Amino acid sequence: MNSSFIGQAAEHAVNFLFLHFRGGFDAFSAALDAVVKLLQDGLGAIPFVVMLVAFVAIALWRKGAVFAAFVGLAILTIHYMGLWAQTVSTLALVIxxxxxxxLIGIPLGIWGARNGRAEVILRSLLDFMQTMPAFVYLIPAVILFGLGRVPAVIATIVFAMPPVVRLTTLGIKQVREELMEAGRSFGSTDSQLLWKIQLPNALPSIMAGINQTIMMALSMVVVASMIGAGGLGEYVxxxxxRLDIGIGFEGGLGVVLLAIILDRLTESFGVKSARKKSRARTSATPTRETVPTQS
Structure with missing residues (x-):
């Protein structure tokens, strides 16, 4: 089956990049691979007991004793299945x-919130990135970067970045105008308005975007196992x-348990930020008792 003019144009574009910028892609690939390898080796060097205690302690701090017990049981289950090394590898790729x-998405979200034309362009680009099937990203990634961890990370970045861009833009645009006016009345510059008013008030929305980005990165890392990403995806x-139900189920269960742990922990930061914001609004709203009356 031959591709149409559109498909041929995309193919020529990728081939042009590969032929004329191969040295740059090789250098970037080597640098990124070194970073990912360093992260994998660093996490892999941590003893299992230390990782278990750390995850349980964080879960206890953020969500309480019940979730901490679940995290401990989940990690012990992964270790019992013999998948801890694969889980650490997947965690490193997700991180x-x-x-x-x-690093790329939050600045783009800020730019979109503060520039109408940029928001229109970004919205169209993000629609394309989110609706394109995940498997399609693997093709140019393999051509430009070869097989292994680097194309897996590149494809995952493209696939997982849209939520944090969208929710950063949304959070900043939803900051109340009276807060912005108050900041301007005190002579705040644009950068001061951004760092001291917009970003703190948009933090719950940004944290929701980070949570969704982590979940999409985890799902894409599993898909990217087809190009040598390794980890739990390779086990699945x-x-x-092999058409081995047992191996597939164990690998899938490991992914599910890791996803639940990461989802609940990152979600807790956004929920608590939203609660603090709500309490601040409530305390700032004058009640009948606090409003002075004229005698």
């Missing part, structure tokens, strides 16, 4: 992809290739 997604892929 790397999420970090770069936030092995189960599919």
């Amino acid at each position: 790397a992809a999420t970090f770069f997604s936030l 892929l092995s189960g599919i290739q």
Whole structure:
């Protein structure tokens, strides 16, 4: 089956980049691979007991004893299935992809909130990124960066970045105008308005975007196992290739448990930020008792 003019144009564009900028892609690939490898080796060097205690302690701090007990049981289950090394590898890929997604996505979200034309362009681009099937991103990533962790991270960044861009823009645009007017009346500059008013008040929305980015990164890392990403996704892929229900189920269960842990922990930061914001609004609203009356 031959592709149409649109498909041929996309193919020529990718081939042009590969032929004329191969040295740059190789250098970038080596640098990114070194970062991901360092993160994987660092997490892998931490003893299992230390990681278990750390996750349980964070869960106890953020969500309470019940969720801490679940986290401990989930991690012990992953370890019992012999998937701890794969889980650490997947966690490292998710952290790397999420970090770069936030590094790029949050500034883009700020730009979109403060520039109407930029928002229109970004919205169209994000619609394209979110609706394009995840498997399609793997093709140019493999052509430009080869097989392994680097194309997996690149494809994951493209796939996982839209939520944080959208929700950062939304959060900043929803900041109450009276707060902005109060800041301007005190002579605040644009950068001061951004850092001291807009971003703090948009934090619950931004945290929701970070949460969604982590979840999408985790789902894409599993898909990217087909190009050598490794981790739990490779275990699931092995189960599919062998038609082994047991291996597939164990790999899938490991992904689910890791996803629940990451989802609940990151969600807790956004929920508590929203509660603090709500309490601040309530305390700032004058009640009947606090409003002075004229005698």
